[in-house]
Amino acid sequence: MSVGALRETLRARLEISPDAGSFRDRNNRVFRAGDKIFRGISEAAHDNWSAVSATSFFKALTAEGKIVRTTDITGETQARTGDLSSWPAVLAHETVPFISYPYEWSFGMLKDAALLHLEILERAIPEGWTLKDSSAYNIQFVGARPVFIDIPSFEPYRAGDPWGGYRQFCMMFLYPLMVKAYLGVDFGPLMRAYLDGIDPALANKLLWRAARFKKGVISHVYLHSKMQANASGKELDEARRRTEDAGDAAEGSEPERKNHLRHSQAMVLGLIEGLHSTIAKMKSPDERTVWGDYDADHSYSDASHQKKKDFIAQRAATGGYRKIWDIGCNTGVFSRLCAPFADQVISIDGDAKAIDRLYQHEKAEGAGKILPMIVDLGNVSPNQGWRGAERKSLEGRGRPDLILCLALIHHIVISANIPMGEFIDWLADLGGDLIIEFVTAEDAMSKMLLRNKADQYQDYTLEEFERLISVRFEIAGSEELKGGHRKIYFLRRR
Amino acid sequence: MRNGAIALALVFFVAATAPAHAYIDPGSGSLLATAVIGFFAAIGYTFRKYYYKSKDALSGLFRKPADK
Numbered sequence: 003m004s005v006g007a008l009r010e011t012l013r014a015r016l017e018i019s020p021d022a023g024s025f026r027d028r029n030n031r032v033f034r035a036g037d038k039i040f041r042g043i044s045e046a047a048h049d050n051w052s053a054v055s056a057t058s059f060f061k062a063l064t065a066e067g068k069i070v071r072t073t074d075i076t077g078e079t080q081a082r083t084g085d086l087s088s089w090p091a092v093l094a095h096e097t098v099p100f101i102s103y104p105y106e107w108s109f110g111m112l113k114d115a116a117l118l119h120l121e122i123l124e125r126a127i128p129e130g131w132t133l134k135d136s137s138a139y140n141i142q143f144v145g146a147r148p149v150f151i152d153i154p155s156f157e158p159y160r161a162g163d164p165w166g167g168y169r170q171f172c173m174m175f176l177y178p179l180m181v182k183a184y185l186g187v188d189f190g191p192l193m194r195a196y197l198d199g200i201d202p203a204l205a206n207k208l209l210w211r212a213a214r215f216k217k218g219v220i221s222h223v224y225l226h227s228k229m230q231a232n233a234s235g236k237e238l239d240e241a242r243r244r245t246e247d248a249g250d251a252a253e254g255s256e257p258e259r260k261n262h263l264r265h266s267q268a269m270v271l272g273l274i275e276g277l278h279s280t281i282a283k284m285k286s287p288d289e290r291t292v293w294g295d296y297d298a299d300h301s302y303s304d305a306s307h308q309k310k311k312d313f314i315a316q317r318a319a320t321g322g323y324r325k326i327w328d329i330g331c332n333t334g335v336f337s338r339l340c341a342p343f344a345d346q347v348i349s350i351d352g353d354a355k356a357i358d359r360l361y362q363h364e365k366a367e368g369a370g371k372i373l374p375m376i377v378d379l380g381n382v383s384p385n386q387g388w389r390g391a392e393r394k395s396l397e398g399r400g401r402p403d404l405i406l407c408l409a410l411i412h413h414i415v416i417s418a419n420i421p422m423g424e425f426i427d428w429l430a431d432l433g434g435d436l437i438i439e440f441v442t443a444e445d446a447m448s449k450m451l452l453r454n455k456a457d458q459y460q461d462y463t464l465e466e467f468e469r470l471i472s473v474r475f476e477i478a479g480s481e482e483l484k485g486g487h488r489k490i491y492f493l494r495r496r
Numbered sequence: 497m498r499n500g501a502i503a504l505a506l507v508f509f510v511a512a513t514a515p516a517h518a519y520i521d522p523g524s525g526s527l528l529a530t531a532v533i534g535f536f537a538a539i540g541y542t543f544r545k546y547y548y549k550s551k552d553a554l555s556g557l558f559r560k561p562a563d564k
């Protein structure tokens with residue numbers, strides 16, 4: 003081996019690390035090396051991969067961008083490096099620019115992810131393949147396009163088998179969508195708390211009283227939860243019999259495996275098609291919002307708004323920024339302004355309606371650079387799940403080169419009561435340059451936020467703001483807006 | 497139509513078979529639910545399938561030769 007190749011191998015060995023969220027299916031594990039994604043797979047999973055990747059449905063879905071592009075690199079140098087070498091086979095996946103989680107998706111995003119999952123099943127089963135699970139985390143968004151990423155989830159469909167992923171599909175897709183469509187409740191906080199999804203029993207408690215006659219509730223929620231409760235009761239009785247009250251013969255022996263009813267392909271596909279139809283008809287109550295008002299949700303005159311746009315576009319166009327985060331993006335006017343100059347724009351807002359609006363716009367445009375995400379900026383997605391590492395914090399999934407933080411700081415300081423210095427520290431810790439708009443206490447929007455509150459924000463002044471930003475950034479440009487009630491800054495990270 | 501009737505009868509055919517063993521627990525109650533919901537869904541699925549097949553066959557039968 004040449005010195006160059008040895009150095010390359012050593013560098014790769016140091017870089018390759020297992021993904022902390024990929025451990026549930028023992029047949030494979032995801033590894034990361036910088037921007038590259040690899041997947042170590044078992045012999046059985048490799049056999050499946052070789053067979054499924056030759057099928058026409060798989061090739062078509064990959065060509066349509068619905069399944070992540072994947073290549074078999076077994077035997078290549080990289081596959082024999084570090085932890086990857088312990089796997090019999092290795093796949094390389096096209097990288098998803100930024101990982102997002104279902105609890106950060108809007109209604110439209112979760113709905114499209116659910117429909118993609120069902121479409122894959124509908125096209126795979128007639129060709130003799132199925133998906134072994136139905137985790138919503140198996141789908142990621144590249145811009146506004148959902149992509150299925152969990153290749154080892156494909157396994158041969160055996161005639162007579164039920165759809166094993168039904169329960170998980172209900173918990174991770176169907177129930178959250180029902181909660182929003184039928185009750186008008188955002189599913190994000192529920193999905194953030196229940197990482198495995200909403201249990202049928204909880205779904206029944208939430209939906210039965212208010213939405214029992216809505217499509218799918220009696221069958222997929224009520225019936226499902228009652229049958230689950232009944233089966234759990236029986237399993238508990240069996241467990242009791244086998245331990246406390248049973249004789250020596252029963253205790254310690256293997257519980258007998260139940261034979262299940264044979265499920266014809268028509269039963270499985272009928273169930274999947276029925277769910278497809280139910281979900282396709284679901285609508286978010288937010289769709290009734292009058293969007294004309296929402297899009298004009300700023301207090302600028304046209305001339306002043308244009309001045310702000312020019313200030314931002316000039317910096318975004320000339321800075322060579324690849325990754326831009328628009329924090330507090332609303333419906334994404336400035337995200338769209340910057341998108342032509344960057345590889346990716348992460349558009350974040352706590353308002354589910356605004357993010358769904360942005361998603362629908364991006365979907366209609368077929369654009370691929372803007373990833374909309376619902377994140378409460380006073381309570382940003384944390385590290386969580388098993389060992390606090392299974393699902394990563396927002397900052398743990400990537401860092402921006404440039405941050406836009408426009409007309410947000412008054413909400414953070416006055417509404418969320420977060421000290422201005424702490425907020426600026428958080429922005430600086432993200433690591434990029436910053437375009438930030440300061441909204442003075444004299445601005446009409448700040449006054450609105452203060453009208454019902456005791457004014458404890460004496461340090462919320464332009465002078466204090468400039469003092470604080472100067473500690474972490476260098477002021478490379480600024481401009482007064484709205485007759486001095488607002489000021490926009492371009493800051494370079496020190 | 498006879499084929500359709502046979503297919504429909506097959507939909508209702510149930511027999512003991514090996515259970516699915518995935519790394520996720522499909523849930524005993526959930527599997528029963530899929531059997532019940534799937535039973536009714538299969539009726540609709542099969543009727544839809546044969547309805548469209550018959551429709552295609554009939555429209556082919558009555559199509560003028562010039563349309564072909």
